[in-house]
Amino acid sequence: MTDTTEARPDPLPSAAPPLSEPSSWHELHLTVNGRPIRAQVESRLLLSDFLRARLSLTGTHVGCEHGVCGACTVLVDGEPVRSCLTLAVACEGASLRTVESLADEEGQLTDVQRAFHEQHAMQCGFCTAGFVMSCTAMVEAPERPAEDEVADQLSGHLCRCTGYRNIRAAVEQVLDDRYGKAGEEK
Amino acid sequence: MTTQQAAPASAGTEQEAWIGRRLPRVEDDRLLRGNGRYADDLGLPGTLELAFLRSPHAHARITSLGTEAAARLPGVHAIWTGEDTAALPPLLNRAELAVPAGLQEALDPLVRALPMPLLAGEKVTFVGQPVALVAADSRYLAEDALELIDVEYEPLDVVVDPEAALRPDSPRVEESWDDNVALALDTTVGDPQAAFAEAACVVEEEFRAHRYVASPIEPRGITAAPGGYDGRLTVWSSHQTPHRVRDTVAGTLGLDPEQVRVIATDVGGGFGQKGVLYVEDLLVPFAAHRSGRPVSWREDRNENLTGTAHAREQTHRISLAADAEGRLLGLRDEILVNFGATTITGLVVPYNSLCHLLGPYRVPHVHIDVKAVLTNTTYTAPYRGAGRPEAVFAMERAMDRLAAKLGIEPAELRARNLIPPEAMPYRTGLVDRAGNPQEYDSGDFPELLRRAVDRIDVPAVRERQRAGEREGHRVGVGFAVYLEATGLGPFESARVQLRRNGRVGLYLGTPSQGQGHRTSMAQIAADALGVPPSVVDVVGGDTDAVPFGVGTIASRALVTAGNATHRAGRLLREKILNSASARLGTPADELTVVDGVVLPLKSADEGAGSEAPEGLPLAALVNSPMTVPDGLGADLSETAHFRPPGFTFAAGAHAVVVDVDTRTGEVEIERYVVVHDAGRIVNPMIAEAQVTGGVAQGIGGALYEEMAYGPDGQPVTTTYMDYLLPTSSEIPDLELDETHTHSTLNDLGVKGLGEGGAIAPQAVISNAVEDALRPYGAVVRRGPLTPHRVRALIRESAGERGEAERPAVPTA
Amino acid sequence: MKPAPFDYVAPGTLPEALRFLADEEREVKVLAGGQSLVPMLNMRLARPELLVDITRIPELRTLDVEGDGALRIGAGVRQAAVAVDPAVSAGWPLLTEAIGHIGHPQIRNRGTVCGSLVHHDPAAELPTAALALDARFDLSGPAGTRTVDADDFFLSTFLTALEADEIVTSVRFAAQPHRTGWSFEELARRRGDFAAIGVAVLLTRAEAGGVDRARVVFCAAGSRPLRLPEAEDALLAAEGPERLDDAFAAAGAAARARLDPPSDVHADAEWRREAAEILLVRACNRAWERTR
Structure with a gap:
């Protein structure tokens, strides 16, 4: 991405964006x-x-x-x-x-991204960004989210490759790292 | 975990093998950053976006089709209809429809091929069939234009149910045929009639495998661009078989195949659904070719659920004959396959069902009759398992019915009939899919079952059943054992090239849809070459990278491309050693490659710690073409083909414990045990995840997913609100175990494992549910086992309660 | 799957919004969270010509407990905000529990309470909870404002008493009597799905120990949330705690006998009737435990 403050122009450089309803822009x-x-x-x-x-x-x-x-x-x-x-x-x-x-200025992945890699929580990678974004928001909470809350977040995403086992392991890893193991103080 | 064959066929015997290690995947980093490039992510300048007008009728004649109003819409560039594509050859999946000579000779099957017009001509035969194609500045505008296309349909009589399609008075899907039968064959082993006549015990049942679908989270996507600097047509496609796409696109458009390049880059899951050629695969390149502009089509979910291949729908009338101890004497099965509206992959699925029915069991006398019929539903095609889950559902359900009738523990009945490892290689008497006598190369099926039985702890479940659960609940235990013929031929090729920077390029005809080939194939190349896998760059699925390829389907990539990689790697190693020999003045047979450095064998044996030996880094070899001796050539690359001599058989045993809420019909999986055997494992982390993912899809099919049709041929589960993929909350953690009986049919000793996990879940869960419902005498004959279906089973069997109350626990 | 064209406005005041809604030339629809509307737009099942986004109107974005103790939820308030509001979980815990069953957090972050009520999917949780809680809808239109009781508001599937030129500005829930226990029970095919069958129960414990007041409302049992007076009567007949089980069973039996639910791909009518009985008994027990 460039650092201009404008959106990139439409992929059709010659024309204005195609109109279907002139009043609705x-x-x-x-x-x-x-x-x-x-x-x-x-x-x-x-x-x-x-x-x-x-x-x-x-x-x-x-x-x-x-x-x-x-x-x-x-x-x-x-x-x-x-x-x-x-x-x-x-x-x-x-x-x-x-x-x-997500990655920082040096290109370092976040702990959520690293956990998805380390736990092999992704295969084709198509659903991954969605899971990662929901988990990113979830681990910004001040306290460790309850087990049920985690399950609620995860079931808002479909994955057809992994069978979810490793996705749950990845989330668990991040939660343990950030908040300490469930039931323990960090 | 035990390894049952001592000497691994590893090439790099001098050093630690990379094969067998849990290497983290090299593909993850870019995918995690959002840098993947799926077929819809290319954003080529000037791209037109495409949308298809699809039939809303299951069966209708098109009486008029007007595109004028749509064409006048600003932003619309072109509209094509059946008239525009009538001159193009219709779609035929030639590779799948071919009948191998051996099979033709042995069984003389009826296999009718029905070519599919690219866009519907005079009539439509299923809801979702493409009728017109619009190219516009955006998908929004293209969909606006679809609404302005004026089509008049004259509805025709519809046939949806495959049994009904067999009746003489049924509407005919293809009017030029005299009936709806698209495929018919039967096969006999031994003397089944006599076997059934003599049997002490016979069970006969009808089981129905219901229709469900692959449903990768990325729907299909294709971008095609004509011209460019080399004047060729480039197609980026979310396809599992890019070389086939290349050849068929070229054939359709009248181009030389070399004028077409197909790239299957990042693909968001395939599971077989992206392994078959569809009319859209030809129409999108056609649109680019005709318009002279880049075009892009991204299938939406509704299109994927209605217009792209469905799977699984089969009925089995199966009978088993056994002696009083439960030893199988004979099997009879009449299989009826619903092909949907066309014969898209011919024998593939029906024949897979046929030759996986016997599975791991010794069955001396067999008669199997297979028919496939056309109906006014979406065509069916291979989906993870491709005929095997259906066969295993029928066989393993029948085994449980037999066990119930004989009063034997289902696991014990299975144990009595498994083919022992000493009997390998074992011939079933059937002819395999390639037309050869079917032969199981290797496997220890009793060990798989033993482990599953031990882990699941049958006595504990029986004790719980005796004691009774909390009110309204019953537990049940189920087993299923299966085999899978993997490593489908005819070939795969691999090219390895040592690059100037010392890295190794590995080019394959097998793209990855998430299986992690960039990691696992690199491990194979690393061992063959003597380099660390981190210097191997794998490119799969670019037709320019290797001239020939089949693709990633049928649990074959590791077996075929893996062994081709191994061979190419060994050949290149020889070349490297010869080249280095000239440079170092040491005979080639006294050199070796360790970690990317050519060393004299002697110093390699002395190992680390000694003084830095005189070594030649591989990069130095490539960088010095001036010094390469005459005749050897400067290019350090090799291409190898691997033609598997036969199918190599993977196997598995699944066991589950379910808790059934008998009042609501809800089924909860308490435990799910998998013991699988896919020979030598290249990357255990990836292998376990493949199995786990397959099981999850099978659980979906067993409990949640059904592609349902109304009697009018309208699909009713056409969104993700109605077609229910399981979420994380529905899939339990699996308990995995494995054995490793190496394949005897390839140097690496590997077997395929992509599909295996998905084969048994429907059978094993159904068996467990029936076990839980034993007091009611309920028989599970079809899925998915939704709460209302389970309740119906209980209600319908409840009449038998009381006098028909059976012992809750088998006596043997 | 892309919406047909429409125009969009995001007025900052209610009168302005109402002026847009009064447009007689065009089909106008109100957009709040969009979690029900946008899927229908994407599938072109809804084809408004003008969307009026009401989430920028400050007065609609408030949630407060009014002087008379009633809870008022403005039309712009998201479900997620209501779910974590301590005043709501203290005074109207049925609402909190019902919202917990809606879809997934990603949906509730965007979806509004009023939006779900106005959309009126009969399998949705909020209309059922609203009927059980005797909600009252505040409607504004060109002729002024009016208030509609929940029972008069829900007509049939996707249809309410709201006129095309009106906006639901807020929904109000009166303070619940003391010693009222609650339960929202549902069976869904998967976590987060619409209920295949569900029930909201409110029980108020009498001083003497029996049931003073009962509310039983089912979702996914018909074309609107269904209150079941026969079941409520059975509960009111409980004379004391010792007879409660019988009363709960009678209420369950009444549900099974009286409901006439639809059949679809997720569940047939017979199953819905059976499950309704089981859920109602379960919900009564939980609600009773919570009357303390």
């Missing part, structure tokens, strides 16, 4: 991964498509477009949200984070 201002963005968007543009097609942030994946699979989960003002069930235009003024923002 809006100027949108938001922050994505710490970078202020100003962009023209059509009302119906889904946040998932805005991120992927307009900002080239293709680390956010789209698996069902009706809010079940969780692959498209991003953080909106710190909370995990389905980007396929969110209109880009409704994010005016919001601060968004996607998987591309």
Whole structure:
């Protein structure tokens, strides 16, 4: 990504964005991964498509477009949200984070990302960003989330490869590291 | 865990083997950063986005089709209909539809091939069939245009149920045929009639494997771009068999295959669904070719659930004959396969079912009859297991019915019938999928079962059953043992190349859809070459990287591409040693490669700690073409083919304990034990995860997933709200164990394991549920075992309660 | 799976929003969290021409306990915020429990309480809880405001008493009587799914020990949340704690006898009736334990 404050232009450089409803374009201002963005968007543009097609942030994946699979989960003002069930235009003024923002300036992965690697909690990698974003938000809580809360978060995501066992192990690893083992003080 | 064969076929015997280590995956880092490049992530400038108009009818004649209004919509660039594609050859999956000579000779099967028009012509035969294709500036606009296409349909009579499709008065899916039978064959071993006549005990049942689907989280995606600097057509596809895509695209468009490049880069899961050629695989490149622009199609979930291959739907009328001790004398099965609207993969699934029915058991007399019919439903094709889960469901259910009738513990009945390891290699009397006499190469099935039985602790479950659970609950235990013919041919190739920077490029025809080939194949190459795996860069699934390939399907990549890698690596090692020999003035047979350095054998034996021996780093070899002796050539690369001599058989035993809430019908898996054997394991971490993932899909099929149709041919589970993939909350932690009977059919001793986990779950869970419901006399004949279906089983059997109350526990 | 075109406005005040809704030329729909609406937009099952995003209207974003002790939840308030609100879990724990059954955290972070009520999926938890709690809906329209009781609000599947030019500005829940126990029980195919069958129960313990007041409302049993007076009567007939089990069983039997639920791919009617009985008895026991 460049550090301009503008969104990248549409992939069709010659023309203005294709119109279907001339009245329905809006100027949108938001922050994505710490970078202020100003962009023209059509009302119906889904946040998932805005991120992927307009900002080239293709680390956010789209698996069902009706809010079940969780692959498209991003953080909106710190909370995990389905980007396929969110209109880009409704994010005016919001601060968004996607998987591309996680590694630090030196390129070091976060503990959540490292745990997914170390526990082999991913195979094809398509659902991974969604899981990682939900877990990232979850481990920002001041106290260790209850077991049931963890299960609740995880069941908001579908994975077809892993059978979930290693995903649960990865989350457990991060929770133990951050908060101490369940029932113990760190 | 025991290894049952001593000498591993490792090449790098001088040093510690990389094969067998739990190396973390090299593919993870970029995927975790969001840097994966899936087929929909390319963002080529000027790309047109595609959308398909699909049939809303299960069976209808198209009486008119108007595209004028849609074409006038701003942002729409092109619309193609059946008229535009009528001149192109229709789709035929030639590789799958071919009948091997041996099979033709032995069984003379009826195999009809029904070519599929790229876009529907005069009529549609299933809901979801592509009727028109729109290219527009965005998918949004393309979908707007779909709504403006004016199609008139004249609905025709519909057939959905495969039994109904067999009736003489059934509507015919293909009007030029005189019935709906697309495939028919039967096979006999021994004298089943006599065996059944003499048997002390016969059971006969009908079991129905229900329709469910692969459902990778990434739906299919294809981007195609014409031209470029070399004038070729490049296709990025989420496909499991890029070389086949290349050849078929070229054939369809009338291009030389060398004019087409197919790249299957990051693929978000496949499970077989992306291993079959579909009309969309040809239509997307067609759109690029015709429009002269890059085009991109990303299937949405609704399209994936309705328009892309379904799987599994089969009915088995199965009978077993046994003597009084439960030893199997004969098996009869009539298999009916629902092909859906076309014959997309011909014999593959039905024949897989046939030749996996007997599984690990010795059955002397056999008659199997297989039919497949067309119906007005989405076509069915291989999905993880591809006919095996269906066969194992029928056989293992039948074994439990037999055990119940004889009053024998189900595990004991199985033990009495397993083929012992001393009998290997074992011939079943059947003909295998390649047309050869079916032969199990190796395996210790009794050991698999023994471990599963020990771990699950049958007496403890029986004691709980005697004592009774908390009110309204019953526990049950179930077993299933299965085999899997893995390592499908005909070949796979691998190219290894030593690069100037000292790294090794490994190029394969087998792309990865999450199986971790960049790690495991590098481990194989590392051992063959004498380099650390960290210097091996694996490229799978780019048709420019290797000229030929089959693909990653049928639990074959490790067996075929793995052994090709091993061979290519050994060949390159020879080349390296010869080259180094000239440089060092030492005979090649006195040199070796350790950690990427060519060393004299003597100093390598002395090991570390001694003075730095005179070594030649591999990079130095490539960097000095000027010094390469005449005739050897400067390029240090080798290509090798591996043609497996036969199928190598992986095997497994699953055991579960379930708790059934008899009042609500809810089934909870208390314990799930897997003991599997896939020969030598290259990366145990990856192998265990493959098994675990397969089991999870099987649990989905057993308890949650069903692709259901209404009688009008309308699919009713077309979203993720109705088609229920299990989440983390539904999948328990598995207890895994393994044995390693090495394959005798390849140098590495490996067997395939991608599908294995998915084969047994439906059988084993059904067996356990039936065991739990034993007091009711309920018989599980179909899945998925949803709460309402379990309750119906109990209700329907409750009439038998009282006088028909059976002993809760087998007596033997 | 992309929405058909529509226009979008995000007014900052209620009168402005109402002016947009009064548009007679176009089909207008209110957008709040979008967790029910956007899937329907993506599948083109809903085709509004104008969406009015009401989440920017400050007065709709408040949750408060009013002078009369009633809880008022504005139309812009997210489910996740209600689920963790201590005032709600102290005074209206049934609501907290019901929200816990909705989808997943990722959905509740965005979805609003009022949005789910107005969407009125009969298998959804919130309409059922609202009927059990005698919720009252505050509606604003061009003619002014009106209040509708929950029982009059839910008409049938996806249909409510809300007129096309009206907005639900808030939903109110009266303070619950002392010694009221609660339970929201459901059976869903998977964790987070809509209920295959579910029930909300409120029981108020009489001074003498019996049941003073009972509410039994089922979800996924028909085309709207179904209150079951026969079951409530059976519970009220309990004369003292020693007869409770019989009363709970009678209520369960009434549910099984009276309900006429639909059959679909997830469950058939017979199963729903059986499960309704089991769930109701379970819910009564839990609610009774909580009356202390």
